[in-house]
Amino acid sequence: MSDNGASKPGPTPGDRTVIGITFGNSNSSIAYTVDDKAEVIANEDGDRQIPTILSYVDGDEYYGQQAKNFLVRNPKNTVAYFRDFLGKEFKLIDPTHNHASAHPQETDDTVSFTIKDKEGEEAETSTLTVSEVATRYLRRLVGAASEYLGKKVTSAVITIPTNFNDKQKAALIAAAAAADLEVMQLISEPVAAVLAYDARPEAQIEDKIVVVADLGGTRSDVAVVASRGGMYTILATVHDYEFAGFALDKVLIDHFAKEFIKKHPGAGDPRENPRSLAKLRLEAESTKKALSLGSNASFSVESLINGLDFASTINRLRYETIARTVFEGFNRLVESAIKKAGLDVLDVDEVILSGGTAHTPRIAGNFRYIFPQSTRILAPSTEPTAINPSELQARGAALQASLIQEYEAEDIEQSTHAAVTTVPHITNAIGVISLSESGEEVFVPIVPPETAVPARRTVHVAAPKDGGDVLVKVVEGNTHIKVTKPEPKVKENGDSKAAKVEDADEDEADGDASDFSDDEDEEEEEKREKVWKIGSTLAEAAIRGVKKGGKVEVTINVNADLSVIVTTREVGGKGGVRGTLSA
Amino acid sequence: MAPIVVPLPLPALPEGWEAEKDFKPVGKITQDGATQRTLEPIGPHFLAHARRARHKRTFSEDDR
Numbered sequence: 050m051s052d053n054g055a056s057k058p059g060p061t062p063g064d065r066t067v068i069g070i071t072f073g074n075s076n077s078s079i080a081y082t083v084d085d086k087a088e089v090i091a092n093e094d095g096d097r098q099i100p101t102i103l104s105y106v107d108g109d110e111y112y113g114q115q116a117k118n119f120l121v122r123n124p125k126n127t128v129a130y131f132r133d134f135l136g137k138e139f140k141l142i143d144p145t146h147n148h149a150s151a152h153p154q155e156t157d158d159t160v161s162f163t164i165k166d167k168e169g170e171e172a173e174t175s176t177l178t179v180s181e182v183a184t185r186y187l188r189r190l191v192g193a194a195s196e197y198l199g200k201k202v203t204s205a206v207i208t209i210p211t212n213f214n215d216k217q218k219a220a221l222i223a224a225a226a227a228a229d230l231e232v233m234q235l236i237s238e239p240v241a242a243v244l245a246y247d248a249r250p251e252a253q254i255e256d257k258i259v260v261v262a263d264l265g266g267t268r269s270d271v272a273v274v275a276s277r278g279g280m281y282t283i284l285a286t287v288h289d290y291e292f293a294g295f296a297l298d299k300v301l302i303d304h305f306a307k308e309f310i311k312k313h314p315g316a317g318d319p320r321e322n323p324r325s326l327a328k329l330r331l332e333a334e335s336t337k338k339a340l341s342l343g344s345n346a347s348f349s350v351e352s353l354i355n356g357l358d359f360a361s362t363i364n365r366l367r368y369e370t371i372a373r374t375v376f377e378g379f380n381r382l383v384e385s386a387i388k389k390a391g392l393d394v395l396d397v398d399e400v401i402l403s404g405g406t407a408h409t410p411r412i413a414g415n416f417r418y419i420f421p422q423s424t425r426i427l428a429p430s431t432e433p434t435a436i437n438p439s440e441l442q443a444r445g446a447a448l449q450a451s452l453i454q455e456y457e458a459e460d461i462e463q464s465t466h467a468a469v470t471t472v473p474h475i476t477n478a479i480g481v482i483s484l485s486e487s488g489e490e491v492f493v494p495i496v497p498p499e500t501a502v503p504a505r506r507t508v509h510v511a512a513p514k515d516g517g518d519v520l521v522k523v524v525e526g527n528t529h530i531k532v533t534k535p536e537p538k539v540k541e542n543g544d545s546k547a548a549k550v551e552d553a554d555e556d557e558a559d560g561d562a563s564d565f566s567d568d569e570d571e572e573e574e575e576k577r578e579k580v581w582k583i584g585s586t587l588a589e590a591a592i593r594g595v596k597k598g599g600k601v602e603v604t605i606n607v608n609a610d611l612s613v614i615v616t617t618r619e620v621g622g623k624g625g626v627r628g629t630l631s632a
Numbered sequence: 633m634a635p636i637v638v639p640l641p642l643p644a645l646p647e648g649w650e651a652e653k654d655f656k657p658v659g660k661i662t663q664d665g666a667t668q669r670t671l672e673p674i675g676p677h678f679l680a681h682a683r684r685a686r687h688k689r690t691f692s693e694d695d696r
């Protein structure tokens with residue numbers, strides 16, 4: 050890749066053993082493909098979501114869940130939440146999540162941590178740069194994968210957030226290289242998730258708008274993706290560091306801390322004692338996860354403070370009530386990303402819930418309510434065939450790794466170069482005119498807007514019932530949202546319902562989407578639908594003598610220079626018409 | 633991609649419609665009808681696109 054700072058040449062394609070890696074601030078995962086199917090690998094501890102944490106005790110290095118457990122007893126020598134610091138200057142990092150573990154500090158131009166990673170009471174501390182920490186951690190991931198696969202992993206595709214800059218990318222590639230790992234390609238997290246879904250054998254390649262809501266531990270990232278013939282273009286992204294998994298943990302921590310204080314007045318606030326807080330945090334997270342599955346969950350901590358044990362329970366309804374502001378934050382993130390893309394919820398065909406927090410049923414439930422019924426909400430609680438949201442990115446990375454495994458590094462670099470990736474995308478749709486049941490002209494899209502060129506699409510359109518000579522009129526088209534206000538309905542008390550209808554423009558992006566009390570009112574208030582508008586005509590063609598009940602095939606080819614080739618014929622017929630429109 | 637099947641019928645050819653080889657060019661893609669955007673270099677279909685782009689091949693040449 051162009052930003053590959055690695056000095057020594059990577060392995061030759063034939064010698065590679067490849068995996069996909071997702072490397073998050075909270076968790077990482079490793080995946081590989083067998084028979085074109087991606088599988089996430091469990092490490093030695095049996096974990097598929099491996100906490101991105103390193104901890105040192107008596108010179109021994111622990112990573113993953115074991116390291117996470119040391120946040121209670123050994124926080125100072127435990128490094129957590131460091132991924133986003135790679136390639137960043139100290140003054141630009143947000144250390145919010147490092148209060149309860151090793152603190153980031155400034156060393157030269159980079160971020161580092163001072164920990165005791167050697168054996169012995171008197172051993173000196175080491176100052177490890179964030180790059181060194183990443184290298185050590187990646188080495189453990191690669192070790193786990195190599196052990197699982199029975200051969201040394203040499204190369205990987207790693208997922209990164211869409212707002213990683215070139216310095217961050219270079220730092221990650223260098224950290225991997227120092228762990229003896231070739232980074233074949235860095236791919237964006239949301240598109241890795243889309244690929245994981247599109248690679249399923251039952252998946253149909255179709256033109257669709259996909260929203261990926263990646264809800265993690267310390268950040269949430271939403272991307273609006275135009276998926277066109279299996280190619281992906283990101284139309285807009287939103288990044289947020291306030292509404293994420295940790296905020297849900299905090300809701301539970303506060304809830305149970307208050308309950309504890311009420312039960313033991315005088316014992317002190319467990320949130321004010323670092324060790325108690327660390328215990329609360331771990332337990333809150335597991336209670337939260339349990340609430341994604343069951344309608345009740347327990348919360349219990351041994352010796353929370355002053356030797357006092359604490360045990361309690363919470364049901365899902367209560368949790369959803371106290372966490373409501375956070376849940377509403379997720380709604381707003383999704384809505385703002387769609388708006389930023391210049392789209393409407395009605396344009397969205399699919400919402401992919403990705404990231405650990407996406408397991409939460411209420412979040413998917415709220416999205417179900419924001420979007421029209423026709424939008425597929427791909428989350429475990431709304432779609433039985435949904436892929437585990439925690440596994441999407443690693444699977445996508447593994448799939449991409451197997452696709453490019455045979456490519457020379459140079460080939461990858463050339464294929465991912467801007468000369469190949471940056472291309473015109475048409476603004477309007479291109480389609481033909483059909484007749485509705487009432488005989489009105491309607492636009493039938495063939496190539497949708499935001500399709501990269503060159504592009505080719507084919508449709509089969511019915512001919513008039515009795516066949517005969519048929520007009521194929523190729524036109525541009527685009528959509529708008531039509532809002533129909535209902536007839537004023539006189540209620541029993543004489544109130545006109547329409548009087549309450551708000552201005553349509555204000556209505557979309559309704560921040561109160563989870564406010565169920567409004568439900569019924571809203572449904573009667575107005576109807577919003579997406580309608581196609583016929584634009585300028587590009588060409589006309591005649592297909593003569595189509596047989597009764599016949600169909601006409603229309604193929605539109607938009608070339609890189611925006612010239613258009615129209616080919617059309619009767620389906621199953623010979624000959625046909627072909628014409629070119631200059632750019 | 634498998635062709636989409638559209639049930640709404642095309643209109644009948646208007647009386648007297650004529651064009652050379654039955655094709656009448658009328659317009660072109662609207663000026664400013666395209667935006668430069670960046671494809672994500674991910675997935676099998678992108679790789680096919682990249683292959684065509686690098687070898688300057690068309691879809692039909694690629695099909696062969």
Ligand SMILES: Nc1ncnc2c1ncn2[C@@H]1O[C@H](COP(=O)(O)OP(=O)(O)OP(=O)(O)O)[C@@H](O)[C@H]1O
Binds near residue numbers: 073267404406
């Ligand atoms: N079953 C679950 N139900 C609810 N939340 C969960 C579940 N599983 C994991 N989480 C939460 O998901 C978050 C971690 O998300 P993920 O594994 O996607 O991490 P990440 O991408 O590394 O996060 P970050 O945003 O910090 O980079 C944590 O807050 C965790 O508690």
Ligand SMILES: [Mg+2]
Binds near residue numbers: 073074263264265404
């Ligand atoms: Mg993440």
